[in-house]
Amino acid sequence: MLDAIAFDADDTLWHNMQLFASTENRFKDLLAGYHEPSWIEKRLFETEMRNLEVFGYGIKGFTLSMIETAIDLSEGRISGREIQAILDLGRSMLAHPIELFDHAEETVRLLSASHELILITKGDLFDQESKLARSGLGDCFHHVEIVSRKDEETYRTILGKHSIHPDRFLMVGDSLKSDILPVVALGAQAVHVPFEITWAHEEVPSDLLSRLYFHTIDHLGELPKIVSLIEGQLPAPEVV
Amino acid sequence: MLDAIAFDADDTLWHNMQLFASTENRFKDLLAGYHEPSWIEKRLFETEMRNLEVFGYGIKGFTLSMIETAIDLSEGRISGREIQAILDLGRSMLAHPIELFDHAEETVRLLSASHELILITKGDLFDQESKLARSGLGDCFHHVEIVSRKDEETYRTILGKHSIHPDRFLMVGDSLKSDILPVVALGAQAVHVPFEITWAHEEVPSDLLSRLYFHTIDHLGELPKIVSLIEGQLPAPEVV
Numbered sequence: 343m344l345d346a347i348a349f350d351a352d353d354t355l356w357h358n359m360q361l362f363a364s365t366e367n368r369f370k371d372l373l374a375g376y377h378e379p380s381w382i383e384k385r386l387f388e389t390e391m392r393n394l395e396v397f398g399y400g401i402k403g404f405t406l407s408m409i410e411t412a413i414d415l416s417e418g419r420i421s422g423r424e425i426q427a428i429l430d431l432g433r434s435m436l437a438h439p440i441e442l443f444d445h446a447e448e449t450v451r452l453l454s455a456s457h458e459l460i461l462i463t464k465g466d467l468f469d470q471e472s473k474l475a476r477s478g479l480g481d482c483f484h485h486v487e488i489v490s491r492k493d494e495e496t497y498r499t500i501l502g503k504h505s506i507h508p509d510r511f512l513m514v515g516d517s518l519k520s521d522i523l524p525v526v527a528l529g530a531q532a533v534h535v536p537f538e539i540t541w542a543h544e545e546v547p548s549d550l551l552s553r554l555y556f557h558t559i560d561h562l563g564e565l566p567k568i569v570s571l572i573e574g575q576l577p578a579p580e581v582v
Numbered sequence: 583m584l585d586a587i588a589f590d591a592d593d594t595l596w597h598n599m600q601l602f603a604s605t606e607n608r609f610k611d612l613l614a615g616y617h618e619p620s621w622i623e624k625r626l627f628e629t630e631m632r633n634l635e636v637f638g639y640g641i642k643g644f645t646l647s648m649i650e651t652a653i654d655l656s657e658g659r660i661s662g663r664e665i666q667a668i669l670d671l672g673r674s675m676l677a678h679p680i681e682l683f684d685h686a687e688e689t690v691r692l693l694s695a696s697h698e699l700i701l702i703t704k705g706d707l708f709d710q711e712s713k714l715a716r717s718g719l720g721d722c723f724h725h726v727e728i729v730s731r732k733d734e735e736t737y738r739t740i741l742g743k744h745s746i747h748p749d750r751f752l753m754v755g756d757s758l759k760s761d762i763l764p765v766v767a768l769g770a771q772a773v774h775v776p777f778e779i780t781w782a783h784e785e786v787p788s789d790l791l792s793r794l795y796f797h798t799i800d801h802l803g804e805l806p807k808i809v810s811l812i813e814g815q816l817p818a819p820e821v822v
Contacts, residue, residue: 410669422652425653
């Protein structure tokens, strides 16, 4: 048996990028009087990347980046009312209902009956806790780890804290860079559930991918089968 | 011996409110053309309180609240340049050097040699991790718990996770509401290090305080003596 199965949250259990993408469209509409949509998108992305180091991930940082981009692109001509509209975009993102993916709820509930489940998610602490609560899946997870980055060191720390052996750890997520590569590097198991939108920042070179071993599924409904498959291949635990 | 000694961070180990207070002064200067300082302060506080539920604690939420207050108080007349100045206030808060309190470094280093130390701090995950790294005290703490609120449930979860008995847990902090009351309620030990500025939101009725038992010290230099005192009074551990 696996010691624990961990899930990423955003774009693995529930929609997230979609909300950023639709907000970005509304932001481009708002600034349509100042610039072309493609230019606005480029500049917003640059602002976000520059701010990632000071703001980290999350809706509040994204909202501040939208405001900064709007001032910048309008050369300061943006009005208080327009900034208020941007604040409202951020606020409505924070209050947006959680939209679970197909099969997410049934799979998580099923596996929580037999396995220790951990939620490992990057982002803003307050926002992620609120999303988990609103998802209705809070009671399925034995541990919740909200982290500021997802690299080998992060996973090593989490496994150590919960006394989980890498051989007997499975991570499930949509991001190759955050959920799959660092986990495979530790010798643990990983299941990739690709999501159609990949953030430019998260792209991984394909020659790197072809050399790594992990499972890929189309949707979370296929996960229980893969878990059985992985567990069938695990070596018997050493007798101490 | 105590199983663990936990420290709050903001305004216990390093200055924090001072940075918010000085930023608030610069914000009032910035809006001096629109309103009286006392009115600006009142309205900013109201906006912050209203936003706490959606933004949580931290500099990014505070910056968004300043922007919202500025638009509100100027009835939308605030300019892009002025909003940029507010963004810059937030950004300079995030980059502000960490100013440790007197005795903080020597006390934390001394106690880390003999005890398991935990940092338990409320706020923005990314911001708090960055502050701990910049403080130079990161290596003194065996565990870091960044939480979205500090109530009995929060402390109970942390103690459970690290298998710490409440009798043998000591929390050190400046906030009666967050660091002392919930800890005392669990039957654990608490040392209050009062800080001169108390946020209106954090005030606790004095009749409640007079009925509770905890230690109060003037500065962190007095902590090692109190730790010895507390440990001298602890019952011998039960032999299992």
